[in-house]
Amino acid sequence: MREPLSIDLGRGRYNDDGGDLKGNAPTVIRDMLSLHPFYALQGPPGTGKTTVATRALSRYVTLEKGARVLVSAQSNFALDNLGIRLAEELSEGIGKGQILLLRETSELRGVDKVDERLIPHTLPQLTRKVVSTIQDTLGKRPGTSGRPSLTSGEAALAQQWLERVEADQVEISERIKAGANLVLATCSMAATITDTVRNPSDLFDWVLLEEAAKAWPTEVVTPLVLGVRWTLIGDHRQLGPHRESDVRAFLTSLAGHGNPDVKRHYDARESYLKVLGLFGELFGTQRARPPHSRQVPPLGSLEKQFRMHETIAEPASRSFYPKEPAETDLALGLPVSFLTTHSTANEPHRVLQPAFLEGRPLVWIDTAGRPDCADQGYWSNPGEVELVDRLVTDMRPAPAKLAESDAPGSLAVLTPYAAQVKLLNQRGALRGRVHTVHSFQGREAHRVVVSLVRSTVRGNTLQSVGHVGQAEVINVLMSRARHLLVVVGSLEHFAEYGGTDWRLVTDTVKRFGKVVHADDWT
Structure with a gap:
């Protein structure tokens, strides 16, 4: 491979x-x-x-x-x-x-982790269905609908099957597993x-x-x-894999190890990471x-995406899916992507309030310079919580009900940090809609609000924006929305101190989206 x-x-x-x-x-x-x-x-x-x-x-x-x-x-x-x-x-x-479709399940957890729509395809349910069908068919009187007339020998055999089918469910289950x-x-x-x-x-x-x-x-x-x-x-x-960054950090930490046997793992780190990736x-x-x-x-x-409005797709597609060999749009000064948008994705979000959202699929609410939107250690940002709560509360039409996750107007709030999730979930309008970026990969919503949290310069990119500077995290944050994406955070901070990926993303947002300073809104 x-x-x-x-x-x-x-x-x-x-x-x-x-x-x-x-x-x-x-x-x-x-x-x-x-x-x-x-x-x-x-x-x-x-x-x-x-x-x-x-x-x-x-x-x-x-x-x-x-x-x-x-x-x-x-x-x-x-x-x-x-x-x-x-x-x-x-x-x-x-x-x-x-x-025959079979959804395998753990004997310990049973069907607890299985979507209810697939429960009929689990082994216990399929086994019960086979047993019930045999009992219903063989239990009918000869000559009735569903059971043909039988000879005396066939009738005796059918009766034996009927008597044994309940006790032979293990064998039936094994046959289902072997024949799926x-x-x-x-x-x-x-x-x-x-x-x-x-x-x-x-x-x-x-x-x-x-x-x-x-x-x-x-x-x-x-x-x-x-x-x-x-x-x-x-x-x-x-x-990528859960806690992949921890493995990278561990291998890097072996650089100065005094034990030569341990140091060899540092020397081989590139080959290890290739296997991991x-x-x-x-x-x-x-x-x-x-x-x-x-x-x-x-x-x-x-090469064609159907989820995001083409304006929402611009930052992620240009930043993370460039053509190879690379091409630059000379008029825009931005990379050209191999990823294009199908016209069916360009449905308007129809949100009229707050007014700055109307007709704008991609909006950045800039918190730069606001002392109430400074991040707090390990990691939260109460000022951004206030902004996100007000934004969602003021949205008209209001977001779809929480249970209607696939309905038009469905809303998700994403943030990279568990502490911020906790604060956001304390607000009534947001409760149950807030997710970490890692838990929301593979999912989508019609409207997505992102709270970036970090705002303070602390040194290099890792110290200033943490794991939010990783390309994979940025990509997922920017690609979950279908019709409306609102990013809440300090545009200047991420453009200047977030690394090359954030610089390209913010340049693209400025070019295709709308930037609203929080002071001008509040």
């Missing part, structure tokens, strides 16, 4: 016009299904990678009768998001009994799938891993070893196609 090459074995089998799919999604699906044994797909924010994965899996299980696929992800949320789409896409085949076309399991759950299987290498014809860039290498490997063909889907420009390394070391060879670099990127 360091420098992968695959062979195109599709031979036109998976060619399709993509139906209603836009951009390069039809080509990506064809490549994903045709290239063996490996394919990796980068899905920038809002590009519909879940839709692409759903269509590819649906086409595969429809065309490849009897094939078995393991779908895995690092988190229950990402797995269920894809699983729900699969259940909807394949509902006809599932209803006719042609496709599509198995959904988190990376950790995938480790238990082989518990009762003698030859695990023959389990699955295809393993597809969502959120691959967020998984630790051990989490990536766990599901992959269960199949003979692999697809990784993710985005290395968004948040496995998904990103795939795209950073692309190989050219060997001459006169059917082998091709099995890498793809989705």
